[in-house]
Amino acid sequence: MLFLCAVALLSARAAAQTTPAVPPVKMGLWQSEVTIQMSGIPNAPAGAMPPRTISQEACMTSDSWKKAMQGLQGQQQAVDCSVSNMQQDAHHFTFDEQCSAQQGLTTNVHVDMQLDSDEGMHGSAAVTMNGPGVPQGMTMNSTITSKYLSDDCGDLKPGEQKTLPQ
Numbered sequence: 269m270l271f272l273c274a275v276a277l278l279s280a281r282a283a284a285q286t287t288p289a290v291p292p293v294k295m296g297l298w299q300s301e302v303t304i305q306m307s308g309i310p311n312a313p314a315g316a317m318p319p320r321t322i323s324q325e326a327c328m329t330s331d332s333w334k335k336a337m338q339g340l341q342g343q344q345q346a347v348d349c350s351v352s353n354m355q356q357d358a359h360h361f362t363f364d365e366q367c368s369a370q371q372g373l374t375t376n377v378h379v380d381m382q383l384d385s386d387e388g389m390h391g392s393a394a395v396t397m398n399g400p401g402v403p404q405g406m407t408m409n410s411t412i413t414s415k416y417l418s419d420d421c422g423d424l425k426p427g428e429q430k431t432l433p434q
Contacts, residue, residue, distance in 0.1 A: 290330045292358050293386045296419035299325050299432075300412060308406035315404070326429035327421035335427060359383050361391075373399030387416035 301323050307316040347369050354363040365377040374397070381391030395408040424430065 290333045291356065291361060291383055293328075293383060293389070294416045294419065295329050296327070297325060297417040297421045297424065298328055298414055299323065299417050300414040302410050302412050304408060304410045306406065306408045308402060308404055310402060310404075310406075321434070323432040323434065324429050325417070325424065325432060327424040327426050329426040332427035369399070371399065371401075373397060373401065381412065389414050 301321055303319055303321045305316075305319045309315055309317060347367050349365055349367040352364050352366070355361070360380075360382055362378075362380045365375075365379075367375040367377075376396045377393065379391065379393045381389050383389045390411070390413045393408075393410040393412065395410075397406045397408075
């Protein structure tokens with residue numbers, strides 16, 4: 269899906285007052301490919317995993333965009349997140365998010381998306397995590413490519429997504 273999958277994947281929980289305008293893209297069915305590279309993983313050989321690509325489809329509407337940006341406030345009581353450096357114009361969207369959990373885990377996220385047209389975009393997301401379970405630190409870098417498929421979302425409801433078979 270657009271880059272909502274990145275936002276969802278990275279659990280962006282932007283507060284309502286920082287919600288950017290709906291991007292100038294077509295609303296409807298979007299397909300995204302997200303390639304994830306992780307390192308610093310405890311108990312993994314050499315602390316890393318081979319890159320993994322996930323393909324997803326999502327139904328995006330103006331309302332589902334706003335809800336995704338407002339995030340999971342209230343559903344993550346054990347996590348305190350703040351969003352900063354949020355910027356959006358007709359060709360670019362970026363933000364940083366910092367989260368801390370009661371268990372001592374801290375997460376820093378940077379998302380940077382280029383809006384290529386009203387039917388396509390690409391970008392990246394970088395996540396770093398530190399805490400008792402990952403004292404050496406763990407990183408996750410993702411590249412995201414999304415394209416518009418149709419104004420008809422088929423069996424997907426607004427805001428829903430599905431992972432496609434590989």
